Amino acid sequence: MEESVRSVSFNNDGSQLALGMKDGSFTVLRVRKEVIHELKFSPDGSFLAVGSNDGLVDVYAVAQRYKKVGECSRSASFITHLDWAVDSRFLMTNDGAGERLIYRMPAGKLVPREEAKGIHWMTWTGVIGPEVNGIWPKYSTVSNVNSVDANYSSAALVTGDDLGLVKLFRFPCLKKVVVSTGGADHAVFQWRFLPEGVMNGVLEPLLQVYKEDLPQLRKKLIGSLKRQKAPERGFEHLFYSQTGELLFHVAAVAVVYDRLKHSQRFYLGHDEDILCLTTHPIKDYAASAQVQPITANHRLRCLRSADGKSLVSVGIDEFHSIVIWDWKKGERLAKASAKLLISQQNVQFSFGGYPLSPLDFSGVCSRNLTLREANSPRVLGGSQPED
Numbered sequence: 001m002e003e004s005v006r007s008v009s010f011n012n013d014g015s016q017l018a019l020g021m022k023d024g025s026f027t028v029l030r031v032r033k034e035v036i037h038e039l040k041f042s043p044d045g046s047f048l049a050v051g052s053n054d055g056l057v058d059v060y061a062v063a064q065r066y067k068k069v070g071e072c073s074r075s076a077s078f079i080t081h082l083d084w085a086v087d088s089r090f091l092m093t094n095d096g097a098g099e100r101l102i103y104r105m106p107a108g109k110l111v112p113r114e115e116a117k118g119i120h121w122m123t124w125t126g127v128i129g130p131e132v133n134g135i136w137p138k139y140s141t142v143s144n145v146n147s148v149d150a151n152y153s154s155a156a157l158v159t160g161d162d163l164g165l166v167k168l169f170r171f172p173c174l175k176k177v178v179v180s181t182g183g184a185d186h187a188v189f190q191w192r193f194l195p196e197g198v199m200n201g202v203l204e205p206l207l208q209v210y211k212e213d214l215p216q217l218r219k220k221l222i223g224s225l226k227r228q229k230a231p232e233r234g235f236e237h238l239f240y241s242q243t244g245e246l247l248f249h250v251a252a253v254a255v256v257y258d259r260l261k262h263s264q265r266f267y268l269g270h271d272e273d274i275l276c277l278t279t280h281p282i283k284d285y286a287a288s289a290q291v292q293p294i295t296a297n298h299r300l301r302c303l304r305s306a307d308g309k310s311l312v313s314v315g316i317d318e319f320h321s322i323v324i325w326d327w328k329k330g331e332r333l334a335k336a337s338a339k340l341l342i343s344q345q346n347v348q349f350s351f352g353g354y355p356l357s358p359l360d361f362s363g364v365c366s367r368n369l370t371l372r373e374a375n376s377p378r379v380l381g382g383s384q385p386e387d
Helices: 130-135 211-225 338-345
Strands: 005-010 016-021 026-030 036-041 047-052 057-061 067-072 079-084 090-095 100-104 145-151 156-161 166-170 177-181 188-192 246-250 253-258 263-267 274-279 286-290 300-304 311-315 321-326 331-337 359-362 369-373 379-383
Touching: 036 079, 047 079, 057 090, 130 145, 130 156, 130 166, 246 274, 253 274
Parallel strands: none
Antiparallel strands: 005 016, 016 026, 036 047, 047 057, 057 067, 079 090, 090 100, 145 156, 156 166, 177 188, 246 253, 253 263, 274 286, 300 311, 311 321, 321 331, 359 369, 369 379
């Protein structure tokens, strides 16, 4: 205070404090009930941002005797770090919940993530964001690194952590590789980091297992990984190509894996999960089928004729429709209802490597479909091709 204070008074909720001065003037101060954790002046000196432990950032106009002109109120936890943009038009906040938010100044309006790209920051003291993903030690939490300061001209970043260590990093400090594991399919993918502008974003892994920890993790998990009994169903959709590459599918992606080059190629033509996969007898072509949520034949199982000229699909629809295809022309040759044929003869069967009852396909390369009982001349039923 420029003058000596002679009297004070709080309002009812304790959020404001009135001060009476010796020279006859008075002033009113806004009071936060929580600790003021961080405060920073804007680069042009026009504003003061004050962050407190109640998750709010108050913005005061310096030229108006620190009159409050804005408030940032979208953080779910206490404010830990504040940074201003070079032009003093934006404010970046970090909070105790591990969230980074950007506000438009001085009103405190939240800026969408897409619009925040390209903002140049006067300082970088925040610990959260793709630019500083690489500062975190393995298995650390959001509170382990307490302070950060970047030197733009030297492209360097210094950090302080809970262990009392001061570390020096390059800035930006990015994690370049992410490994992910699937839930039901147990597929392992290694993702390569591509700079912003190539993929329009940055990968931010939630959990990472490090190479040096694998032996210890294997010992811990070995008991839980032991299979109690043989699987009832094998992995039926894994094939070798003509050149020795492995062909399989994960979700809506068909994957061709070259074991020698340790590389993968992807077929991305499906827009729903792949349900089945098969290869041509000479293994130079493959066929795949997907979920079809709109049509009745919403799931397929792929079979093929011995000479590779025709393709058979079996739907898990109401009628278990069996369709013969000329795969080169994309034409349907014949169609029959397996459910009808089986119900008439009281016979059960399955496809795709699972236990089969005595049935086989006869004449699958001709223009009609015949179901014939295996090891018997008796014909169960069939269907002529549809126009």
